[in-house]
Amino acid sequence: MRAQGDYQKTEVRFVGLVPIDSEISSLQALAVHMTALRGNICWLDGVRNRPKRDIKRTGMAPMSLAADGSNAAEFLVERPELVGAVGRFYADLTPARELEVLEVLNTSHRITLNPKARTTFRIDLVDTGEGMIQVLPVLVAATLAREGGLDRILTIEEPESHLHTDAQVCLARYMCEIAASDNPPTIVIETHSRAFLLQVQLAVAKNKLPPERVSIAWINQDDLGRSSITAVELAASGHPRAGWPSAALADDLKLAADLARLDFGA
Numbered sequence: 001m002r003a004q005g006d007y008q009k010t011e012v013r014f015v016g017l018v019p020i021d022s023e024i025s026s027l028q029a030l031a032v033h034m035t036a037l038r039g040n041i042c043w044l045d046g047v048r049n050r051p052k053r054d055i056k057r058t059g060m061a062p063m064s065l066a067a068d069g070s071n072a073a074e075f076l077v078e079r080p081e082l083v084g085a086v087g088r089f090y091a092d093l094t095p096a097r098e099l100e101v102l103e104v105l106n107t108s109h110r111i112t113l114n115p116k117a118r119t120t121f122r123i124d125l126v127d128t129g130e131g132m133i134q135v136l137p138v139l140v141a142a143t144l145a146r147e148g149g150l151d152r153i154l155t156i157e158e159p160e161s162h163l164h165t166d167a168q169v170c171l172a173r174y175m176c177e178i179a180a181s182d183n184p185p186t187i188v189i190e191t192h193s194r195a196f197l198l199q200v201q202l203a204v205a206k207n208k209l210p211p212e213r214v215s216i217a218w219i220n221q222d223d224l225g226r227s228s229i230t231a232v233e234l235a236a237s238g239h240p241r242a243g244w245p246s247a248a249l250a251d252d253l254k255l256a257a258d259l260a261r262l263d264f265g266a
Helices: 025-037 072-078 080-091 130-151 165-179 194-205 251-263
Strands: 013-015 018-020 041-044 097-104 108-115 153-157 186-190 215-221 227-233
Touching: 018 025, 041 130, 072 080, 072 097, 072 108, 072 130, 080 097, 080 130, 080 165, 130 153, 130 165, 130 186, 165 186, 165 194
Parallel strands: 041 153, 153 186
Antiparallel strands: 013 018, 097 108, 215 227
């Protein structure tokens, strides 16, 4: 490790990422902070696994959500009070759907996603679109993080994976509601979705989400493979403040402009 301050030669030992037995005050503070984070960070991979079709009730919820989201359905079976909060996302879709935990012959449970217009028509979640499956762990993780409040950190890669654009907007609105709540968790999202970002901006512009609760980092890579990070804040109008790269997420606008020129024979 590189020496800091007046320490020219020193050996720093770590347990995982936590420095131990260090005489450097900054490392001591770092160790205290990182130790306090143990058990309060949830990370979800960009590719989540499908839940099992039949889920046995054990009487005890999992200790934590798996990084691949494979045990998300088990939380709904073991903790039915979570179903309402998770189901709000599906109810906000068009067409609206109802999330249900269905007991089967007193031996197992199934997660179904039912059209609200046909209350007797039940569809197993695993038989719905991939986006509806991939987003379930995201919703469960967000609900659990909200319970943990300020002490909870949730990091998600591509929460919008496989979702239609309309559903991406619904998901962003769902996340904004959590971020705007009292004592919200810290939510770190890696996304490529312009629709997701625009909905966050819209929530700020409508005074539904304080701009100081939003921090954007644009990561760009140059021709040599070097990455740079640009930190951007949002104004109360929802528009990015100074620093937002002019070419960021502009491909769809360029394509629309190219199509318009062709339409008018330009």
